[in-house]
Amino acid sequence: MNKKEKIIEILKSVHDPEIPINIYDLGLIYNLSIEDDKIDILMTLTSPNCPSAQEIPEEIVTKLNSEFPEMKININMTWNPPWDKSRMSEEARLALDMFDLEIPYHPPYIYDNDFMFIDIQDIDENEIGQNFEENVFNFESDKSDE
DSSP: OOHHHHHHHHHTTOBOTTSSSBHHHHTOEEEEEEOSSEEEEEEOOSOTTOTTTTHHHHHHHHHHHHHOTTSEEEEEEOOSSOOOGGGSOHHHHHHHHHTTOOOOOOOOEEEOTTOOEEEGGGSOHHHHGGGGTSOSOEEEOSOOOO
């Protein structure tokens, strides 16, 4: 098994606590980039107001660090493009149908600079400026660049 396959296997071991499907098959991983000493992951969640918004990336970093202690893990969270069910694998769609489950709905919220929740429906996109489409937060491993 090569490094990318092992990383995907690890990502498939991480689940959204509200949905019995792993984050990889849910389609939450938008991009995976592997360099000699660094793993970069661009991902999203099913909703910007997901209650597991901190827990899931931290679990990813912990699991990847245990398998690849020599590598720096960088996870960037994005909401653009927003996640939808079309990003799920066929297996995930079948599992949701089999369990007759729906993806939990969390009202559309974003974080402002003070990490306060703001309802997107109450804000004009121009009021937020460029921050509206920027990454909301970034998780990195404790590895320092040398």
